[in-house]
Amino acid sequence: MAAPAIELIGIDKRFGPVHANRNIHLRVEGGTIHGIVGENGAGKSTLMSILYGFYQADAGEIRVNGRPVRIRDSQDAIRLGIGMVHQHFMLVEPFTVLENVMLGVEGGALLARGRARARAELQRLEADYELRVDPDAVVGDLPVGLQQRVEILKALYRGAEILILDEPTGVLTPEEADHLFRILARLRDEGKTVILITHKLREILAITDRVSVMRQGEIVATRETAATGAEELAELMVGRRVLLRVEKGPARPGPVRLGVRDLRVVDAQGVERLRGVSLDVRAGEIVGIAGVSGNGQSELLEAIAGIRAPAAGRIEIAGSAAQGLDPARMRALRLAHVPEDRHRMGLVTRFEARENAVLGYHNDPRYGRGALIDRAAVLAECRRQMESFDVRPPDPFLKVANFSGGNQQKIVLAREIGRDPEVLIVGQPTRGVDVGAIEQIHRRLIALRDAGKAILLVSVELDEIRSLADRILVMFDGRIMGEVPPDTDEARIGLMMAGVAEGAA
Amino acid sequence: MTPLPRWVEYGLMPVLNLALAFLLAGLVVLLIGESPLEAVRHIIYGAFGYGEGIGFTLYYSTNFILTGLAVAVAFHAAQFNIGAEGQAYLGGLGAGLACLALDRHLPWWAILPFAMLGAMVFGMVWGAIPGWLQARRGAHVVITTIMFNFLAASLMGYLIVNHLKVPGNASVQSRTFEPGARLPKLEETMRLLGLDIGGAPLNITFPIALLACLAVWILIWRSKLGYEIRVFGANPTAARYAGIRGVRITVTVMAISGALAGLMAVNPVMGEQNRIFLDIPGGAGFVGIAVALMGRAHPLGIVLAALLFGVLYQGGAELAFEMPSITRDMVVLIQGLAILFAGAMEQLFRPALLQLFAPRGPGRAG
Numbered sequence: 001m002a003a004p005a006i007e008l009i010g011i012d013k014r015f016g017p018v019h020a021n022r023n024i025h026l027r028v029e030g031g032t033i034h035g036i037v038g039e040n041g042a043g044k045s046t047l048m049s050i051l052y053g054f055y056q057a058d059a060g061e062i063r064v065n066g067r068p069v070r071i072r073d074s075q076d077a078i079r080l081g082i083g084m085v086h087q088h089f090m091l092v093e094p095f096t097v098l099e100n101v102m103l104g105v106e107g108g109a110l111l112a113r114g115r116a117r118a119r120a121e122l123q124r125l126e127a128d129y130e131l132r133v134d135p136d137a138v139v140g141d142l143p144v145g146l147q148q149r150v151e152i153l154k155a156l157y158r159g160a161e162i163l164i165l166d167e168p169t170g171v172l173t174p175e176e177a178d179h180l181f182r183i184l185a186r187l188r189d190e191g192k193t194v195i196l197i198t199h200k201l202r203e204i205l206a207i208t209d210r211v212s213v214m215r216q217g218e219i220v221a222t223r224e225t226a227a228t229g230a231e232e233l234a235e236l237m238v239g240r241r242v243l244l245r246v247e248k249g250p251a252r253p254g255p256v257r258l259g260v261r262d263l264r265v266v267d268a269q270g271v272e273r274l275r276g277v278s279l280d281v282r283a284g285e286i287v288g289i290a291g292v293s294g295n296g297q298s299e300l301l302e303a304i305a306g307i308r309a310p311a312a313g314r315i316e317i318a319g320s321a322a323q324g325l326d327p328a329r330m331r332a333l334r335l336a337h338v339p340e341d342r343h344r345m346g347l348v349t350r351f352e353a354r355e356n357a358v359l360g361y362h363n364d365p366r367y368g369r370g371a372l373i374d375r376a377a378v379l380a381e382c383r384r385q386m387e388s389f390d391v392r393p394p395d396p397f398l399k400v401a402n403f404s405g406g407n408q409q410k411i412v413l414a415r416e417i418g419r420d421p422e423v424l425i426v427g428q429p430t431r432g433v434d435v436g437a438i439e440q441i442h443r444r445l446i447a448l449r450d451a452g453k454a455i456l457l458v459s460v461e462l463d464e465i466r467s468l469a470d471r472i473l474v475m476f477d478g479r480i481m482g483e484v485p486p487d488t489d490e491a492r493i494g495l496m497m498a499g500v501a502e503g504a505a
Numbered sequence: 506m507t508p509l510p511r512w513v514e515y516g517l518m519p520v521l522n523l524a525l526a527f528l529l530a531g532l533v534v535l536l537i538g539e540s541p542l543e544a545v546r547h548i549i550y551g552a553f554g555y556g557e558g559i560g561f562t563l564y565y566s567t568n569f570i571l572t573g574l575a576v577a578v579a580f581h582a583a584q585f586n587i588g589a590e591g592q593a594y595l596g597g598l599g600a601g602l603a604c605l606a607l608d609r610h611l612p613w614w615a616i617l618p619f620a621m622l623g624a625m626v627f628g629m630v631w632g633a634i635p636g637w638l639q640a641r642r643g644a645h646v647v648i649t650t651i652m653f654n655f656l657a658a659s660l661m662g663y664l665i666v667n668h669l670k671v672p673g674n675a676s677v678q679s680r681t682f683e684p685g686a687r688l689p690k691l692e693e694t695m696r697l698l699g700l701d702i703g704g705a706p707l708n709i710t711f712p713i714a715l716l717a718c719l720a721v722w723i724l725i726w727r728s729k730l731g732y733e734i735r736v737f738g739a740n741p742t743a744a745r746y747a748g749i750r751g752v753r754i755t756v757t758v759m760a761i762s763g764a765l766a767g768l769m770a771v772n773p774v775m776g777e778q779n780r781i782f783l784d785i786p787g788g789a790g791f792v793g794i795a796v797a798l799m800g801r802a803h804p805l806g807i808v809l810a811a812l813l814f815g816v817l818y819q820g821g822a823e824l825a826f827e828m829p830s831i832t833r834d835m836v837v838l839i840q841g842l843a844i845l846f847a848g849a850m851e852q853l854f855r856p857a858l859l860q861l862f863a864p865r866g867p868g869r870a871g
Binding site: 305306307326327328329330331337339344345346347348349350351355359360362363368371372373375 | 728729730732733735736739742743745746748749750
């Protein structure tokens, strides 16, 4: 049997305390399409960046066609026949397709000869792979699906035998995605090797020959695609974690506090991220949104919080219309928001804890009636929050960057829950949080529910959703797939998360 | 950025930067066959050696404090205001028009508030427009403020030549203000310190600039607006999350920045020349960028950096006078080196200092 096109042996990579890839072993056979699937943050992109020379592995060996190699930069990778199509295209928009394709490999100071060669080569690639693009079109004018084709052409023009595609369908319509898959199948049939990174199970099942599942920096399994299914893959991706027992009584739902009707959100690229989401959250209940990350949960939270303007639909807080309000007005309606990404959004890590304790509430007259901030009041508030959530160390003057992840999250939760909100929307409450803090955070959320507040919980941890939520809504591809009770079989939820089975809603 | 101990960050690093700048400047002086030590002696004597020198040093420093504050306020919202020069130029128009309108009717202390107001409003408009263009139209504030410097120069040239110039007089400037609109010098105050400032134009704008430092400090570190400015500058996503409106902050901060730059013009217009003239700021707007960088956008640091540049200006003038082979251009070169090392390349020593002083412990993910 021929040596595998790519073989990774014991690849290990750390970024400071983050162990992005641990002891990765992977064989990608030549002439196949190999899927790498996993949640966001599982380490897929890091691994491919190592393969393409953006990062150097701390340990381990890379073999291409059986030969050990060192890949120090993308030039090395290209020389070894590895091409990459990035999630965010690396194209010069005002240039034509032809100019983009030959960029960096013009072959001489004058362009005429290189241009003629590139044109001939493009015609050949078009004929061979169904990669039709007008070579003289300006790239900026092309739709994203065609821009992606240009990226593929670029890699092939550089002699790529192994093509890596990083989340290639994130920006594509379903029709464009289907066309892409036809192209990939054609490439494979012509003997090229394709590595497809995605978190969408449908794509894996539709196009790959073999699939490896990554979770928390490790490859947890490799399967023949034909011998597995969405159910098993979903389970492998999410993992069977020890179910954390949370003490809670039955919910006593009251009136609807948060209502969402047919909410639509379109992102900056014009892709529809929420495709008509409707849900209700009542006082005294926790509604969990389950789903593989990247299926619209973030957009849902941001739209409700007033950070992202919805394209259409209604949001009601305690019965009054609230869509299109800014975050300050949403707070005034007693909506609190624990964002999914505390570093990017929930905190100013350069600031001391006390200044973070009033972020978003700094205009409250409690912290100064006039234009000036009452620093004593802010300090007292911070101390109060730190004490009530047992933040360690309880030092209001410490910069937030110097707290551990769990304590940072407690700072955010203390600020948001401490205001006794009527509606709390919370994303990934325990991401990157140590076990002790997880338990405490869960207990606080239950206590808030029992105090009659409405809570919308988004988490990629299925166990967390199942142990906290009173009702579970499963999201896939910008839609609610259905509603299930929290004691539903994990496999069934997993299928709904994969977009395979409709729920009973 | 990895933290350094405060005394290294705010003390040692600027001193090292300056030392390097002066070392290079000394080499250049050596190259043209003069003694660097003697040059240093002239600079120091010129800036500090006698009352009039001190008066001039503080007069220049006044300009640099105000333009430095202007650039620093914008820094806190992560906006790079290159336009202090143009904003100060327009500020000169505002101050001058107030003086021309009132100098025959009121004493200086009654005119000064109007002149300050005029200077600040005109500067504010000249800063707020690029701010608005940035916030609403995405036109980068660095580009627009540079353009607005040119616009200010053209506009002022036109206004002075066609409308403000005294007919029949060859000099391109407005009429001289009546004594009523001339700011008194700080002669008496300085005499209490035993100094005779002679002809130096040091005036009441200097204490006003120090008060402006205090005001900026309160704004940035004690007010709600300042909190919003700093949140927006440090993490715009968190600012959005917190309901802080980026458009409002960007326009406001550029307006305040422009007002501070505009205020600077009171010093030369009402305190020295007593007329509206060509090139009122005389480069102080650009020096303000270096002052703000070197002073780490903190009012105290800005005062120190502004003093340093005041020394270089005044001492440099003395140097050019005493050592004819060191021309005015040489002095500009020395100032340029100080700006280069203390401003543009201020991080030069950071990696080395980190090795020496960084707190030990595990690194953080980048």
